[in-house]
Amino acid sequence: MTSLVALHGIDKSFAGIHALSGVDFDVLAGEVHAMVGENGAGKSTLMRVLGGELRPDAGHIEVGGETVRLTGPTDAIRRGISIIHQEMALAPHLSVAENIFLGELPARIAWGTLNARARELIRRLGFDISPRATVSDLSVAHQQVVEIAKALSRQTRVIVFDEPTAVLSMGDAKRLLDIIRGLRREGVGIVYISHRLDEIYAIADRVTVMKDGRRVDTVSPDAVPMDRLIRMMVGRPLSQLFGQKPQTTVGEELLRVEGLTLPNLVRDVSFSLRRGEIVGLGGLVGSGRTEVARAIFGADAITSGTIALKGKVFRPRSPKQAVRRGLALVPEDRKGQGVVLDMAIRKNATMANTAPVTRLGFFSGGRERGVVRGLIEDLRIKLGDMADPVSSLSGGNQQKVVLAKWFHAGGDVVILDEPTRGVDVGAKTEIYSLIHRMAAEGKALLVISSEHAELFGLCDRVLVMGEGRLRGELLPPDYSEENLLTLSMSSGAEERARA
């Protein structure tokens, strides 16, 4: 059988970093080809190449056996390739029918025919949604159905699903798998990206494993058991990045979280942090790790649960209160939330604690420069001038400015969300030693990371989250990426099986 689409030897790099190297991938008519891999393995990048969003640096794309150059998303759609993104690309204020036929609406719309055609497409998927309904009134599951109907309306031959069940309830996820089986019977080629391995075993004909921008292998799920698949996804040597953690004495409890719950995102999370401890928070992206961090810091409202700082109840209402009580957050999105990019390094560094460098609300220039000079030397931030904007710095040094801000603010419970994302290896090692140092100084640290090696290299113990719940805790003797992934994924599968 010939492939509907095939990617051959695709290379793609961003700013000198290889996101994809020499990746082959194809989809046959009437098959579900699943793709798995850790966060950052290159799955999404590859699909953006297939969808015409990114142009590959090397390699070629075949559609129906013919080599093509995709000029953009519209071109890909015209050639029968549709991508259902995790964040849906619907116009929320338009009707279902308008969304389905958006882009090919005639100048004079015959509403009757349009609505009838929309209804028929949706029926084909086994649903009954009014074509006149406004999309924003629909449930997430129904919105996804509209997306699929939209793809079908354009004579699609290949549909890519990118983490489609991440936003769905269990029942809706099951129905989605039924839809996909139906599409497969009709001869549509399907690419299915998911972290949920049980779904992959339920539906995939072939599985391609991605890792670090390369294709590890393409296998049949019948031939490869789940634990071996996980090993293929991770199996990388632990690097010597992490240095030696200084001997610290674990002291009294600084933070205790009990039954933390956030609407739809986090359910019943409990844990505690002690002085001098580095605790990891692992699990897949979207498992609720960041939400836990933001809630403790008062950035998002919590539904229920209690938080205690140094034995005293803390009801986080705003980051201001959190900072006052000695909390610090290094957010995951450095540029969007960690620093004010256009503002001077000096001004960013003192932002969380201006009292020592101001008098009656006015900055004392000399004192501020002195404080910042000390921080720059202490954290070895490489910069031209402290009056330069933070945007002039490399990613690693930008992150050090965020750390400097919290060093200066002096909190003793520090939450670091993806502290080394987008940071080069040298700066990584330095950030690790700063984290060790904070622990040695008697702070309690919570480190969120998608890099499992980082969690194991850095942390005294690792809490594992999956689907908004705390699934368990790993201690150093049990440190392995297999254990972590099994903990975060399989118990979710059991729960779904029970449901």
Added chain:
Amino acid sequence: MTDNAAGIGHAATKDTGRRDRPSFGKLFRQFGTFVILLLLLGLASLQSDAFLTERNIMNILRQHAGTGVMAVGMLYVILTRGIDLSVGSISALGAVLTAILVQDWPLWVAILMVIGIGAACGLVSGILVAFLRLPAFVVTLAMLTAARGMALILSNGQPIMLGEPGAALAAFGTAFPLGIPAPALLMLGIFVLAFIVLNFSRFGRLVKAIGSNEEAVRLSGIVTGWYVMSVYIISGALAAVAGIIVTSRSGVGSASVGDGAELDVIAAVVIGGASLMGGQGGVINTFLGVLILGIIGNIMNLAGVPGYHQQVYLGVIIVVAVVLQHASQILRRR
């Protein structure tokens, strides 16, 4: 970034030590307004002998004192990525109230009350924008209508004379201490104060930071809402001051004061290089923006351009000024 002009002497001595040389675009963003002003000054003095006379210059300053004062408040609002459309109307309310209150109260009490009422108008807008997260455009548009309406109600649609009780105020409006019109002196004082606050105070720094990246500021433990609310209060209070200035100059409080002034004020701030996307802009450049606006009008008057034509030219000139301000970005996008 420090205020543009604060960097003048500074940048010249330090540039050699910088790793990356300053781009042309960046320089133009900093000094572009100044260049435009110089060009205009040259053009104007060639065009008319009457332009570069002390009398004419002082006249420009006096006429635009109100616009200048409002531009300071508008700059603060725009730095937070907001907009205040209500300044013209609040200045009308201020003008009418000044003429009314001065009849029964000592002058300084009347002035404080007027400024307080302007600040209160700003407070209402500020709460709606900062804490209810309503769009500033709509909120201040509503305030624009409401404040103008109140001015019309209070004045019954009639101009109110300052008369004998307001003689001291009228004297202020026409005084020339140090050879400079008193209203212009007041405007300059407010600009100096605004410069110091924006560049050296915690408040000013946070206002700028919020406009660049509110979430990063919030996650540094700062309640950003207070600052956003405050800039609307400042803008309202300064609009009331502008109303007082106008009344002092004309001796009459009228509800038709400042009709459409918000557009001149926004134009001045934008010509001064501030970004409507927030976080970028400086006090000195805003002052230059006010001057440019004033000089353009003045040249056309001296050249005898008819009033209706002036409006068209003004529109063209604003676009040209902003295109020049953004030349680097426009070129980069191609």
